[in-house]
Each structure stands twice: as C-alpha cells, then as structure tokens.
Amino acid sequence: MELYELTVHELIEKLDKKEITISDITKSYLSRIKEKEDDVQAFVTVTEKEALEKAEELDKKETRTKYMGIPIGIKDNICTKGLKTTCSSKMLENFIAPYDATVMEKINNENMITLGKLNMDEFAMGSSTEFSAFKTTKNPWDLKRVPGGSSGGSAASVASNMVPWALGSETGGSIRQPSSLCGTVGLKTTYGLVSRFGLIAFASSLDQIGPVTKDVEDNALLLNVIAGYDSKDSTSKNIEKKDYTKALVNDVKGLKIGVPKEFFGEGINDEVRESIIQAIEKYKELGAIVEECSLDIANEALSTYYIIAGAEASSNLGRFDGIRYGYRTKNASNLKEIFVNSRTEAFGPEVKRRIITGTYVLSSGYYDAYYKKAQKVRTIIKDKFNELFSKYDVLITPTSPTVAFGIGEKTDNALEMYLADLCTIPINIAGVPALSLPCGVDKEGMPIGMQIIGKHFDEETIYRAAYTYEQNTKFRETYKPYFKK
Amino acid sequence: MSKEDYEIVIGLEVHSELSTKTKIFCSCPTEFGGDPNTHCCPICMAMPGALPVLNKKVVEYAIKAGLATNCEIAKECKNDRKNYFYPDLPKSYQISQFDIPICSNGYVEIDTDNGKKKIGLTRIHIEEDAGKLNHDAYGRGSLVDLNRAGVPLIEIVSEPDLRSAEEVESYLRKLKSILEYIEVSDCKMQEGSLRADVNVSVRKKGAKEFGIRTEMKNMNSFRSIVRAINYEAERQIEVLEEGGVVTQETLRWDDVSGKTFAMRDKEDAQDYRYFPEPDLAIIKISDEMKEEIRKTLPEMPEKRRERYISEYKLPEYDANVLTSEKALSDMFEKATEVCNNPKAVSNWIMTEIIGFLNSKELEAKEIPFTAEQLGNLIVLIDKGTISSSIGKKVLNKMFEEAKEPKVIIEENGWIQISDEGAIKEVVIKILEANPQSVADYKAGKDKAVGFLVGQAMKETRGKANPQMLNKMFLEELNK
Incomplete structure (x- = not known):
C-alpha cells in the first residue's frame, strides 16, 4: 500500500512508531500529484520545493508533535503569507497575501506542510468548479463529471489521494456538496466556530472554513486544529476549546434522528433517495430512534440565500477596484474607467451575476422587499431548526439532490446550478453545523453523500453519528475512485 | 421684497476625529502626519480576507460626547456599511451607522443677541475616516495615502435650528469647546479633525415649510463657514426673488473667489446601499457602562x-x-x-x-x-x-x-534694581540731565515726574524698580 492511500491518523501512527519519515510522506504525495494532477486539475499552485525543504527540516527535529509533517491542501481563498492566493480569479491571479489567515497560523504552528493551493469556483461562487478562471477540476471517479463546488479542488484532491486532507470553505454548501460528489467527508462548522480572518470574504454572515478529509476521524483531528475563538474575528464565538476526537464513539443507541420528509421529495434523484433511506435503516438497526419530521423551508432558504449572499458579496467584492492590488485594466483614461473596466475584464460571469443581483436587492426602493424580508425569513428558518432540535439530536437528509453531473451540463442554466445546493443551503442560513458522509454509490458507481445536521456548536453529536455509520459500513474500503476517462 | 423678508435656516453635520490612540477597526496609530501609508495594516488597507474589530474606546468616547450634549444613549446599536467607490475608500464601503445611531435627541445651548438658545442634535454616530488623495501637481496622476483611513470619527447632526451665520459660528465654537473639555477630540481644524457639512436654505419669514436646501461639504474654518453661509443665503434669495427655484445640490465653497460652485448634479445622486455590517457584532451599552462614563465627565x-x-x-x-x-x-x-x-x-x-x-x-x-x-x-x-x-x-x-x-x-540680567544707592545714582543723573523737567515740576506740573521716571527706566533698560524711582524723584524734587 502506498503512503498516500493512508488516512492522517494512520500516518500519525506510523510516524509515531518511526516506521516512516516526514519526507517519505511528502514525496509519496508529490509523486501522486505528478501522477494524477494532469487528469484531475485540482491545484492552482503546487508548492513542491517548499514542501520538500520543510519535510527535510522537520525530519531533523528531535521531538515530534502530533501533526508535524502532515501534508495539507488549502482552498485558494484562504490567505497564505508569501504564497499566491487567487480565489481562482483573474482579479487575484498574481496576488500574494502579505499575511496568514488565522487558520494558516494554526496549521503552521502545528508544523503541517502545505502542498499547494486548491482550485475553486471564482470567489467561491458556484457548485461545480467550472467557474474557476484557470481550470475546471475533474471528478476523480469520472473525469467527465464535475467534482462539485465551490471547494471542488479540496474534495477532488482528497478523493484522488493527492493530499491527505484539505481545508475548504462554505457559504452555501461549498464543502458538503463537493464532498458528496467526490466521496469525501466534509464538515460545515457552526458559524462562529472557526475564524474567518484571512478567508477572502464572499458572504460574511455565512462564510465558514471547514475540513475535507478521507474519514470521520481525520475530520475531527483537523477540526481540533482550526476551531477556536479569534479576537481578530468579531463573529467568532468565545467558547471553550474541545477535543472532537472524544466524540468518535461507535454507538448511536438512543440517538434521536429526525428525517425531514421535504428533503426526500421532488428534485431528489431516486437512487440518491434510496441510498439515504438505506443509511437511515442502518441507523435504526444500530439502535438509533428515527422519526419522520417536517422542515418545509427549502425554497424559501434558497431565495433567502441568494439575496443575502449576493448583497454581502456585492459589498465585499467592492475592494477589488484595481487601485491597490489585483488586476488593473490597461484601458482606462479616467478613474471611473479604472473601476469599471478592471472589474469588467477580471470578474467572471457568475461573480458578475451575483454582484448585480446583490447590488439590486440593496438598492433604495428594493431593500425592504428583498434584503429586509430575507433577513426576516432567515430568522424564521433559524427558529424552525431550533424547534426540530428541541426534539432531535441530529437530522439526516441527502447532501446533494443528484450525484456528480457532467462538465458543461449546467453552466448555461444558473437556476439549475443553484438547485444543486437545495439541501445544503438551509443549513448555512440557520448557521448550524452539518457534515456530508459517503454512504453508497449509484448504478454508475458515482458516490452519494448523506448529510448529518447538528445543533449549534454540537459538532460532537454529528461526529458520533457519522463515526458509528462509517465503522459499521466501511465505504472507503469498498469503493475507490477509478479515474474513469 | 428684500433680504430682510427672508429667514435663513441652517443645519450642520459636524465630523470630529476622535483622539483615541488607535484606529477604529485595527491597532494602527491615529497620529496625524507620518510618511504616506506608514500608519496602516492589512485591515485598514482592506487587503482581501482582513476583518474589522471595533475599538471599545471609540464607543466610550462617542457615549461621552452624547452625554455632554444631553443625548439619549442607545442600549443597543449596530454598524452599517455605506457603499460607494472612491480610491480613498479602500473597502469600497465606509463602516458607519445608519438607522440606529449611538446617541440621539440631544442639544447644546448657545448665546445669541436674544439670550440663550437650544440647538437640537438629531444624532451622533460613529464611523471611520477615509484616506487621502495626493494629486500630482503635473497631472500625472493621484497617489493614495491611507494613513487617515480608519481614524475614528463622530458625526454630529444638528436639527435645522440655526438661523444665521453668527449662530452657526457660536454653535461650532460651543461644540468644539465641549469636545475639547471632555477630551474626546483635539479639534484641530487645520488638520481636518473638526470639519462640517453645512446645509443652507431660505424661506419667507413666517413660512412654515422649509425651503430647498443646498449642502456645502467639508468646511474647516469658522471664517469660511460664515462667509459661505452669507454668500449662499444671498444667492438663494436672489434666485427666489427672480422667480426661480433653488436646486437641491452639493456645492463647493471657493474661499478665493468667495463663491459656491455646484459639485455634482442630481443624476449622480448616490445610492449608498446601506446594510448592517455582518463582520461586526451588535453594540450593547449597559446602564452601568453609561453611568461609569458619566462619572468621568469633567x-x-x-x-x-x-x-x-x-x-x-x-x-x-x-x-x-x-x-x-x-x-x-x-x-x-x-x-x-x-x-x-x-x-x-x-x-x-x-x-x-x-x-x-x-x-x-x-x-x-x-x-x-x-x-x-x-x-x-x-x-x-x-x-x-x-x-x-x-x-x-x-x-x-x-x-x-x-x-x-x-x-x-x-x-x-533682567533682575530689577531695588538697591537704594543704585537707584539714587540714576535719579541724580536724570535730574541733572533734565533741568527743564525739574523747572516744570517746580512750576506745578506734576506730570513731569512721570517723564523723569520714564527716562530713568530707559537708562536702566527697564530694570529699575518703578515705585522706588517715583518715590525717590519726589524726595529729591521736594528737597
């Protein structure tokens, strides 16, 4: 077995036993990148030289700490000091961040090794990675299909073993949906659990960084590193630091699972529905108490999301004006032309669409009908989740209505693309945590993800449910990406 | 009709830089001056991914200003984004306060010819200053200096209660002195740390409705403000007297020509697309906090x-x-x-x-x-x-x-000569040199003594004790 096939907890075990060196691991992954990156196209930047140097340096250290030398891939909207951070946009094609995001400080403090920056939909807007200005990442299970998005590079690189784990970011499903489509484990953390400082903002009230991993244990291990209060982010919550690996218990007896029936109706692919129902049956078998419930908010959540996220994005992306950094047009004879032409030339179609929508909903005369109303609906959606969580420990739904779709299939139809996040977006609106866990494949062998939703700041119960399912089903051992051409 | 038939109505928006040590959303210094772009960091330069954290001192200072001007203090308020593009505004939005200001409904009292008058304050809110553009003198372009970007400001909005340029001056002086007394702003007008947007309209005396107003932005001297108000009121009266209507617009006061000019027309009217700042938490102000601050008022x-x-x-x-x-x-x-x-x-x-x-x-x-x-x-x-x-x-x-x-x-060597001997020497010398004055005195002209004392002071370059000189001259003359 190659080292790149192992999970992080397996790598840590081998390092602890001194069976392997950090350089062995780094070289193994770099060789895997050489082998698969041409097909998968998950990276914007690969930091081969820096990674090898750091591995050698770390191998010389006498004492080792838990995460020392573990490679990681970083979504390209997380600022990395001295390294390009592009958001997969022409706007930031050559932007080198002058500082590290808080999560990067944490990762560097643990002496992990960054293998590179991962492709995404431009400014995290999209559900297929096709809106990257540089390249379309391919699904490692079938190279003619999308990996999902916007953290498509994160999910595809983990699924194809080019990195052992990665950081992604979510605004509306951007970790869970690609995790579902690529067969990885992806967690959207509770809003406020992980610092957003240094995450290039898309929609501030929704954005969260989260782990994309090969299994549940790795997911908890990576969350242990990145979670925690940050005085530099006023929206991060000051709660006690937890050890999430303590929640990795193979037992769901008595766990109360709610199954919102609306997430199994129209628009959900039959095979996906069947697979999730099977998974729920498994939970019953393992002793969980399962009950059907109602959460009739999917459509409202989608509209609310596109209004709020668009509004915040239209303002957040204003700083890309061609003045201080990033792309500046060569075709300008006055100030207004610098602004207008720089943005026109450097932003892609989906980013423009969202900026225009967002500007519109905030405009005087429309604010009350859209933005203000959306905020009210947001409160209602939060309340509905709270209500359900007074009865259930977790909710289970499909992550994505379908398995991975074909490249080019939805790029011309924004609305259809938006429906790819039908099941994930309500969770972002409510700010609660949710994890996508692989639970099967369809007839064509494409992975299907189950979504486990938890209470605010109760990532532990999600992990308990996910871990138990994983231990009793062994998805990873059964299915592997086959890079179908 | 003439000028006397009209009444001038003025309302002010005063911006005052707060004298906190650090900026409103980062820990850069607020100090004036410094080489361009040396008082900034990823946050106030709006680098991608940077986030603001509200400086608590700014909230305290604003509350202090509110308490000193008889305002109600909000129990809860928030920050809002005001969106517009300009090179001196790095985020492309200014973090300000929109519908819920930190202080509201206050007043300050000014002295007028007809006694004391209360000028209502609609609101005081906190916001950040923008940077500065340095325009190249040869027209090769403009350079952005972000040292001032993120310096905390309070904006003090008055009711349209002012009725003359004199009242405005007295209001501004009062406001300035209050802010200085409570030590929240150093109010250095030439450094721009106190500046005002002036709204002027005129109406016939006795009219109930306000006239259409014009706004003059960023005025930073009392003298210019007084001149500009008087000029603008006269201009508006003239327009009305000629049967025209005043256009609601933003004007620029030109101190050299003593005239106002239109800055931008209505078509360019900005829609700032205000919305609540999602990067910052709600500001909560407890009664205890308010009372603690009240105790610090001088x-x-x-x-x-x-x-x-x-x-x-x-x-x-x-x-x-x-x-x-x-x-x-x-x-x-x-x-x-x-x-x-x-x-x-x-x-x-x-x-x-x-x-x-x-x-x-x-x-x-x-x-x-x-x-x-x-x-x-x-x-x-x-x-x-x-x-x-x-x-x-x-x-x-x-x-x-x-x-x-x-x-x-x-x-x-300016110590006063109070030594009797030394003074006597000078007195004798002066008396000898001025026989005419001695004669005048003897003839009854008492004033001559003053002249002699003056001469003696001159001789000693002001160092002689004048009382002793006076006494000794009289003694000598009366001998």
Whole structure:
C-alpha cells in the first residue's frame, strides 16, 4: 500500500512508531500529484520545493508533535503569507497575501506542510468548479463529471489521494456538496466556530472554513486544529476549546434522528433517495430512534440565500477596484474607467451575476422587499431548526439532490446550478453545523453523500453519528475512485 | 421684497476625529502626519480576507460626547456599511451607522443677541475616516495615502435650528469647546479633525415649510463657514426673488473667489446601499457602562464660567474668554494656584498670551510653556523681582524657549534694581540731565515726574524698580 492511500491518523501512527519519515510522506504525495494532477486539475499552485525543504527540516527535529509533517491542501481563498492566493480569479491571479489567515497560523504552528493551493469556483461562487478562471477540476471517479463546488479542488484532491486532507470553505454548501460528489467527508462548522480572518470574504454572515478529509476521524483531528475563538474575528464565538476526537464513539443507541420528509421529495434523484433511506435503516438497526419530521423551508432558504449572499458579496467584492492590488485594466483614461473596466475584464460571469443581483436587492426602493424580508425569513428558518432540535439530536437528509453531473451540463442554466445546493443551503442560513458522509454509490458507481445536521456548536453529536455509520459500513474500503476517462 | 423678508435656516453635520490612540477597526496609530501609508495594516488597507474589530474606546468616547450634549444613549446599536467607490475608500464601503445611531435627541445651548438658545442634535454616530488623495501637481496622476483611513470619527447632526451665520459660528465654537473639555477630540481644524457639512436654505419669514436646501461639504474654518453661509443665503434669495427655484445640490465653497460652485448634479445622486455590517457584532451599552462614563465627565464650560465669576471675582467678559477654550481655562486655573492672583493671570492670558497666539495663528494648546511657569512669572512680578514691562519680555522669551522665567531673567540680567544707592545714582543723573523737567515740576506740573521716571527706566533698560524711582524723584524734587 502506498503512503498516500493512508488516512492522517494512520500516518500519525506510523510516524509515531518511526516506521516512516516526514519526507517519505511528502514525496509519496508529490509523486501522486505528478501522477494524477494532469487528469484531475485540482491545484492552482503546487508548492513542491517548499514542501520538500520543510519535510527535510522537520525530519531533523528531535521531538515530534502530533501533526508535524502532515501534508495539507488549502482552498485558494484562504490567505497564505508569501504564497499566491487567487480565489481562482483573474482579479487575484498574481496576488500574494502579505499575511496568514488565522487558520494558516494554526496549521503552521502545528508544523503541517502545505502542498499547494486548491482550485475553486471564482470567489467561491458556484457548485461545480467550472467557474474557476484557470481550470475546471475533474471528478476523480469520472473525469467527465464535475467534482462539485465551490471547494471542488479540496474534495477532488482528497478523493484522488493527492493530499491527505484539505481545508475548504462554505457559504452555501461549498464543502458538503463537493464532498458528496467526490466521496469525501466534509464538515460545515457552526458559524462562529472557526475564524474567518484571512478567508477572502464572499458572504460574511455565512462564510465558514471547514475540513475535507478521507474519514470521520481525520475530520475531527483537523477540526481540533482550526476551531477556536479569534479576537481578530468579531463573529467568532468565545467558547471553550474541545477535543472532537472524544466524540468518535461507535454507538448511536438512543440517538434521536429526525428525517425531514421535504428533503426526500421532488428534485431528489431516486437512487440518491434510496441510498439515504438505506443509511437511515442502518441507523435504526444500530439502535438509533428515527422519526419522520417536517422542515418545509427549502425554497424559501434558497431565495433567502441568494439575496443575502449576493448583497454581502456585492459589498465585499467592492475592494477589488484595481487601485491597490489585483488586476488593473490597461484601458482606462479616467478613474471611473479604472473601476469599471478592471472589474469588467477580471470578474467572471457568475461573480458578475451575483454582484448585480446583490447590488439590486440593496438598492433604495428594493431593500425592504428583498434584503429586509430575507433577513426576516432567515430568522424564521433559524427558529424552525431550533424547534426540530428541541426534539432531535441530529437530522439526516441527502447532501446533494443528484450525484456528480457532467462538465458543461449546467453552466448555461444558473437556476439549475443553484438547485444543486437545495439541501445544503438551509443549513448555512440557520448557521448550524452539518457534515456530508459517503454512504453508497449509484448504478454508475458515482458516490452519494448523506448529510448529518447538528445543533449549534454540537459538532460532537454529528461526529458520533457519522463515526458509528462509517465503522459499521466501511465505504472507503469498498469503493475507490477509478479515474474513469 | 428684500433680504430682510427672508429667514435663513441652517443645519450642520459636524465630523470630529476622535483622539483615541488607535484606529477604529485595527491597532494602527491615529497620529496625524507620518510618511504616506506608514500608519496602516492589512485591515485598514482592506487587503482581501482582513476583518474589522471595533475599538471599545471609540464607543466610550462617542457615549461621552452624547452625554455632554444631553443625548439619549442607545442600549443597543449596530454598524452599517455605506457603499460607494472612491480610491480613498479602500473597502469600497465606509463602516458607519445608519438607522440606529449611538446617541440621539440631544442639544447644546448657545448665546445669541436674544439670550440663550437650544440647538437640537438629531444624532451622533460613529464611523471611520477615509484616506487621502495626493494629486500630482503635473497631472500625472493621484497617489493614495491611507494613513487617515480608519481614524475614528463622530458625526454630529444638528436639527435645522440655526438661523444665521453668527449662530452657526457660536454653535461650532460651543461644540468644539465641549469636545475639547471632555477630551474626546483635539479639534484641530487645520488638520481636518473638526470639519462640517453645512446645509443652507431660505424661506419667507413666517413660512412654515422649509425651503430647498443646498449642502456645502467639508468646511474647516469658522471664517469660511460664515462667509459661505452669507454668500449662499444671498444667492438663494436672489434666485427666489427672480422667480426661480433653488436646486437641491452639493456645492463647493471657493474661499478665493468667495463663491459656491455646484459639485455634482442630481443624476449622480448616490445610492449608498446601506446594510448592517455582518463582520461586526451588535453594540450593547449597559446602564452601568453609561453611568461609569458619566462619572468621568469633567466640569463643563458653563459651570466653570459661573465659578470664575463667583469664586475668582472675574468680570463676565474675562470668564467667557477664558472658558471658551479648555487649554486656556486649564492654564488659568493652574497658574492661579501657583500665584494666587486670578485677575493678574486673567490679564496676562487675555492680553499678552491671546495676542501672541493670534499674531502667530497658533492655537492655545500649542503654547509651549506650562501654566506653572506662567504662575511663577506673575509671582516674580508681584514680589518686585522684575517689572511688568520686563515681564512681557520674559513671556516673549518663554514662547521661544519654554524655560523657567527665573532662568530667563538671570540669563538676560533682567533682575530689577531695588538697591537704594543704585537707584539714587540714576535719579541724580536724570535730574541733572533734565533741568527743564525739574523747572516744570517746580512750576506745578506734576506730570513731569512721570517723564523723569520714564527716562530713568530707559537708562536702566527697564530694570529699575518703578515705585522706588517715583518715590525717590519726589524726595529729591521736594528737597
């Protein structure tokens, strides 16, 4: 077995036993990148030289700490000091961040090794990675299909073993949906659990960084590193630091699972529905108490999301004006032309669409009908989740209505693309945590993800449910990406 | 109809930079000046991914300003984004407050010819300043300096309660003195830390509806504001008298030509697309916090003025002038403590010190010497160590060197001659040199003594004790 096939907890075990060196691991992954990156196209930047140097340096250290030398891939909207951070946009094609995001400080403090920056939909807007200005990442299970998005590079690189784990970011499903489509484990953390400082903002009230991993244990291990209060982010919550690996218990007896029936109706692919129902049956078998419930908010959540996220994005992306950094047009004879032409030339179609929508909903005369109303609906959606969580420990739904779709299939139809996040977006609106866990494949062998939703700041119960399912089903051992051409 | 048939209505939006040590959303210094872009960081330069954190001092200072101007303080308020593109605004939005300001419904009292008048304050809110553009003199472009970006401001919005340029000046002076007294702003107008947007309209006397207003932005001198208001009111009256209508627009006051010019037309009317700032938490202000801040409020100018009249027996005029600026008032009190001669301190400040400041266009807080040094100077005069005319020379030196008056006197050999023998010598010498004056005195012209004393002072370059001279001349002449 190659080292790149192992999970992080397996790598840590081998390092602890001194069976392997950090350089062995780094070289193994770099060789895997050489082998698969041409097909998968998950990276914007690969930091081969820096990674090898750091591995050698770390191998010389006498004492080792838990995460020392573990490679990681970083979504390209997380600022990395001295390294390009592009958001997969022409706007930031050559932007080198002058500082590290808080999560990067944490990762560097643990002496992990960054293998590179991962492709995404431009400014995290999209559900297929096709809106990257540089390249379309391919699904490692079938190279003619999308990996999902916007953290498509994160999910595809983990699924194809080019990195052992990665950081992604979510605004509306951007970790869970690609995790579902690529067969990885992806967690959207509770809003406020992980610092957003240094995450290039898309929609501030929704954005969260989260782990994309090969299994549940790795997911908890990576969350242990990145979670925690940050005085530099006023929206991060000051709660006690937890050890999430303590929640990795193979037992769901008595766990109360709610199954919102609306997430199994129209628009959900039959095979996906069947697979999730099977998974729920498994939970019953393992002793969980399962009950059907109602959460009739999917459509409202989608509209609310596109209004709020668009509004915040239209303002957040204003700083890309061609003045201080990033792309500046060569075709300008006055100030207004610098602004207008720089943005026109450097932003892609989906980013423009969202900026225009967002500007519109905030405009005087429309604010009350859209933005203000959306905020009210947001409160209602939060309340509905709270209500359900007074009865259930977790909710289970499909992550994505379908398995991975074909490249080019939805790029011309924004609305259809938006429906790819039908099941994930309500969770972002409510700010609660949710994890996508692989639970099967369809007839064509494409992975299907189950979504486990938890209470605010109760990532532990999600992990308990996910871990138990994983231990009793062994998805990873059964299915592997086959890079179908 | 004529000018006298119209009433001028003015409302002000005053921006005042708060004197916190660090900026409103990051820990960069707020200090004025510095090489371009040296007081900034990823946050105030709006680098991608950077987030603001609200400086608590800014909230405290704003509450202090609100309490000092009789405002209600919000229990909960928030920040909002005001969106527009301009190169000096790095985020492309200004973090301000929109529908829920931190302070509202206050007033300040001003003196007018018809007695005291309350000027209503609609609101005070907190926001961040923008950077500065430095335009290349040769037209090759503009450079952005972000040192000022993120310096905290409060915007104080008045009701349209002001009725003349004089009232506006008096309101602004009052506001300035309040902000200085509570030490939330240093109000240096030439550095732009106090500036005003002036809204002017006119209406027929007795009319209930307000006229259409124009706005003049970023005015930072009392003199320009007064001139601009008078010019603009006259212009509007003229427009109306000719049967026209005033256009609601933003104007630029040109100090050189003494005229206003349109800045942008209505088609460019900005839609700022305000919405709640999602990067910041709600600001909660407890009653305890409010009361803690209230306890830190110093004695305000009116109180001091009354005390100066009752306690120090100063004339009302002196009390007014001294309390108009905190720096002067503080100097008066400390110097009086040293010399125990309030009227003398008042005289020195009101004539010599203010005169000097005016001639050099300096502000009171720029006085280089301390109040103790001024007190010591007055003690030396009162003890007869120097005469008051030497005292003036010493004070001028103090503006240059800020040394102890005693040191200046010694260094310049200005100690008063009070030795009887030495004075007698001078008296004899002057009497011998001025026989005509002696004759005049003998002929009954008492004034001649004054002339002789003057001559003696001249001879000693002001160092002779004038009382002793006077006494000795009389003794000699009456022999």
